[in-house]
Amino acid sequence: MTDAIDRRRFIKTGVTTALGAAVTSQLPACSGTVTLPSGTGAERVYHGGNIVTMDDGHRHVEAVAIAGGKILAAGSLDEVMQTRTGATEVIDLRGKTLMPSFIDSHGHFMNAPQIVRWANVSGPPVGPVTRIADFVPILQAHVKQQGLKRGDWIIGYGYDRSNLAEGRELLASELDPAFPDNPVMLIHSSNHGAVLNSAAFAKVGYSEQTKTPPGGVINRVPGTQKPAGFIMETAFLPIFANMPQPSETELLDTLDAAQQIYARAGVTTCSEGATHAKDLKFLRKGADEGRLYLDIVSLPLILEVPALIREYAPDFKGGPMDLPDEAPKAFGSYRNRLKLQGVKAPTDGSPQGKTAFWTQPLLTPGPGGETNWRGQPLFPPEVVNKALKAVFDKGIQVFTHANGDAAIDMIIDAARLAGVRADQDRRTVIIHSQCMRPDQLPKYAELGFSPSFFTMHTFFWGEEHTANLGPERAAFISPMKSAIAQGLVCSNHTDFSVCPMDPMRVMWSAVTRRSRAGTVIGPDERIDRWESLKALTINAAWQIREEDRKGTLTPGKLADLVILDSDPLTVETDKILDIQVVETLKEGKSVYRRTAA
Amino acid sequence: MTGHLPFTVIGGYLGAGKTTLLNQILTQAAGRRMAVLVNDFGSVNIDASLIRDHDGDTIALTDGCLCCSLVNGFAAAIASILARAGDFDHVIIEASGVADPAKIAQYGQMYELPLDGILVLVDAEQIRTQATDGYVGDTVLRQLAQADLLIVNKTDLVTTSDLSELRGWVSGQAPGTPVIEARHSDVPLEVLFGYAHERVAFRPAAAFPPHPEAFRTWTLEWERPLSLEEVERLASGFGEGVYRVKGFVALESDPDRRQVYQQVGARWTLEPGESWGTSDRRTKLIVIGRAEAGPDPVDAAAAMTGGQHDLA
Known part of the structure; x- marks a missing residue:
């Protein structure tokens, strides 16, 4: 009850506001003049709290009015109240914070339908597991919540021995008594291994007789050849690849739970930032069946664009480098809450997996033990140049994945060869821009590039980056302060489900850049709270060309709102992580409301 | 679990002739039922008369060969091949131009497939330039070092003296690795592959022209x-x-x-x-x-x- 918002409905008994004629109210600079058509007014007015507009010109207002899914007015209480009618619901925020809801600038929505079917067996802060005894009750609750039956797979994600007080691997024999008839697979946080119970070993055909494949690990019960539980790499990956896949209907039925991952974090625009053709087909189906209540922005992978184009140009036979003139029609507008915004062109892998592409070698060996390892590009530069030119030439927005500075150089080269300039307003987004060099920032400015940073790396992999890159290069990962100083529009993302869908943790990481061990990774690149929130709202909206409809509390924009239990701009720094979402609204409709604790 | 379906990795940098080689293999398979995993159908240029069926990620050929796209990842492609392993004699995996072929070989071994060999094509005309490229030079040199057999291709595009110099350079990069010289990726299948399957007739030497x-x-x-x-x-x-x-x-x-x-x-x-x-x-x-x-x-x-x- 304590968290419920006071929803006193003001029922008017008499006509107190003349609405027969147009009501005009003068509002402060950020909101301008609102002209109400005859007979309309606010459906709801919020006041009595800390209302943050995310507008540089006017950061706070006293009240906000919404109607028809849009923001009707924002300003002083008196001004906003002029939009009130007899039917207006007036809501007292009671000191809570109201602001534009968050925009996920880069993540993988298609991981959500899978994850909601799995149990979270991660350690803090991602999940609840700290000791061996935690697993069975968590899995039992999951079985109950998912309604799993005898014989169904029970799958968990985020397993990692390093989270366990015991410091050893979980054993099959510790899962068997509770799950004698259900195969259990707890996938390692690296996605390269898992713990299986005995029913699972039987299901995949692993026994005493199974030889350990080259490059694999099968832990054995001491003194026997019996698999003990944990398997890795080549002993795991083929098994995982051959797991039964959920049916389309089963997946469609997860779309509500999948969207709730975002809604409960205050996010109303989700990113599907590397979309395969089959995933897009699935999302389209979900959208057209009316199952989406949040916006999803999809970036089809460049190699799969020809398949998508065929829907608009059935005779099209070419590859990604010879797109037809119809190609741009596929992009830029929502249909049933699903929008293709641009083409995703990945150029390298991940820095923590050492598969990014750098100009200078790492200080540690490569993923296969290589010396002087600097990673590799995913495609030859000739291919990147040609493919990106084809997309640029068609005026389609380009989103590239680039983690290492050499991968970033390749994109800079490709854009220059394609004649890209800042004044063309292309808004080319360089997703991650993780291991930049300082000299690349002016080039971003010259080419109109916009980085989507991933500052949570400073927390989750800060120590690894320092070891691999050395302190100087590590200090410049996701260099947000320098990028802002260069005049670049920056967003900041979770890369969900690589990191949890937790905008407050994204904000905290940009403000503190503190690692798990408590070291500040690159103190000079810490930014202030206002900028850190802009990266989650208006700047993220700008990157997907929705700054005219999302990201600030400006009249005319969508009423995509979040109510937080405390103010991220003023709360004690480490308390940012404890901020809770009270309610999330998409176009004025509640899509998540915290239940009373 | 998968029987003995041998596999070959074909590597080499962009332009070295991998696709030309694959097209030759597919059109001259001579009774060997090849399952070929390619990065991109766009570049595979199979004679339309040989195509029996084109279904999404696969192209089935009239002589039992199959071309399968890697667009949905290696695991998906290999799983679809292994699901009907008895229909094939050999698996060929086309490594991307910047891939380490030895890593691709490891993937195959994860599925307990015996490795028949890593063949790496070399563009006789471009290789020296590629090897000094700031982006991919180290990748190109790793590819050479990982080969079981190097095919120096497009020898018609270089002079005799350049070719002779190139031989010395290549053997310095991959000491002890045999080198075949070729034009238009024209290398006999007998050299490229070992026994695909005992089903395939043992070809007497005299019949090898x-x-x-x-x-x-x-x-x-x-x-x-x-x-x-x-x-x-x-x-x-x-x-x-x-x-x-x-x-x-x-x-x-x-x-x-x-x-x-x-x-x-x-x-x-x-x-x-x-x-x-x-x-x-x-x-x-x-x-x-x-x-x-x-x-x-x-x-x-x-x-x-x-x-x-x-x-x-």
């Missing part, structure tokens, strides 16, 4: 069974003038079954095969090497174990 100017074939025979130690000595005795060795070995320690011997470059395997049945229980190997290498490498290897050879 390719490129007499470039290749030479020997058959090696032994009257008595060999010890494992002798086979090991034999395998390491062939020099870089020998591209491929394949055949059956009569092994002292396993008299009832023939052993299938495969060698490409320095990589060799000996796997138990079927029972000898009524066939002659003697070791018989086909050796394919460089014509200019002369009989010396085979002589030397044979001499160590008392074998006899015929120059085919």
Whole structure:
């Protein structure tokens, strides 16, 4: 009850506001003049709290009015109240914070339908597991919540021995008594291994007789050849690849739970930032069946664009480098809450997996033990140049994945060869821009590039980056302060489900850049709270060309709102992580409301 | 779990001729049912008359070959092949231009497929430039070092003196690795592959006509069974003038079954095969090497174990 918002409905008994004629109210600079058509007014007015507009010109207002899914007015209480009618619901925020809801600038929505079917067996802060005894009750609750039956797979994600007080691997024999008839697979946080119970070993055909494949690990019960539980790499990956896949209907039925991952974090625009053709087909189906209540922005992978184009140009036979003139029609507008915004062109892998592409070698060996390892590009530069030119030439927005500075150089080269300039307003987004060099920032400015940073790396992999890159290069990962100083529009993302869908943790990481061990990774690149929130709202909206409809509390924009239990701009720094979402609204409709604790 | 479906990795940087080679393999498979995993259908140029069916990620050919796109990832592609492993004799994986072919080979081994060899194509005209490229130079050099067999392709585009200089450079980058020189990726299948399957007829040397100017074939025979130690000595005795060795070995320690011997470059395997049945229980190997290498490498290897050879 304590968290419920006071929803006193003001029922008017008499006509107190003349609405027969147009009501005009003068509002402060950020909101301008609102002209109400005859007979309309606010459906709801919020006041009595800390209302943050995310507008540089006017950061706070006293009240906000919404109607028809849009923001009707924002300003002083008196001004906003002029939009009130007899039917207006007036809501007292009671000191809570109201602001534009968050925009996920880069993540993988298609991981959500899978994850909601799995149990979270991660350690803090991602999940609840700290000791061996935690697993069975968590899995039992999951079985109950998912309604799993005898014989169904029970799958968990985020397993990692390093989270366990015991410091050893979980054993099959510790899962068997509770799950004698259900195969259990707890996938390692690296996605390269898992713990299986005995029913699972039987299901995949692993026994005493199974030889350990080259490059694999099968832990054995001491003194026997019996698999003990944990398997890795080549002993795991083929098994995982051959797991039964959920049916389309089963997946469609997860779309509500999948969207709730975002809604409960205050996010109303989700990113599907590397979309395969089959995933897009699935999302389209979900959208057209009316199952989406949040916006999803999809970036089809460049190699799969020809398949998508065929829907608009059935005779099209070419590859990604010879797109037809119809190609741009596929992009830029929502249909049933699903929008293709641009083409995703990945150029390298991940820095923590050492598969990014750098100009200078790492200080540690490569993923296969290589010396002087600097990673590799995913495609030859000739291919990147040609493919990106084809997309640029068609005026389609380009989103590239680039983690290492050499991968970033390749994109800079490709854009220059394609004649890209800042004044063309292309808004080319360089997703991650993780291991930049300082000299690349002016080039971003010259080419109109916009980085989507991933500052949570400073927390989750800060120590690894320092070891691999050395302190100087590590200090410049996701260099947000320098990028802002260069005049670049920056967003900041979770890369969900690589990191949890937790905008407050994204904000905290940009403000503190503190690692798990408590070291500040690159103190000079810490930014202030206002900028850190802009990266989650208006700047993220700008990157997907929705700054005219999302990201600030400006009249005319969508009423995509979040109510937080405390103010991220003023709360004690480490308390940012404890901020809770009270309610999330998409176009004025509640899509998540915290239940009373 | 997957039977013995051997696989070959074809690597090499962009433009080296991988796709040309794949197209040749697919159109000349001669009874070998090849499953080919490619990065992009766009570049595979199969004669339309050979295409039996085109269904999403796969193109089925009239002679039992199949082309499968890697667009949904290696695991999905290999799973679809293995689901009908009995329909194929051999798997070929096209590595992307910047991939380490040895890593692709590891993926295949995860599925317990025996590696038939890593073939790396080299663009005779461009390789020296590629090797010094700031972005991909180190990748290109790793590809050379990972090959079991190097195919220096497009030799028609370089002068004789450049080619001669290139030979020295290549052998410096991949010491001991045999090098085939080719134009238009034209390399006989007998050199590219070992036995795909026992189903495939053992091709007598006399029936092996390719490129007499470039290749030479020997058959090696032994009257008595060999010890494992002798086979090991034999395998390491062939020099870089020998591209491929394949055949059956009569092994002292396993008299009832023939052993299938495969060698490409320095990589060799000996796997138990079927029972000898009524066939002659003697070791018989086909050796394919460089014509200019002369009989010396085979002589030397044979001499160590008392074998006899015929120059085919």
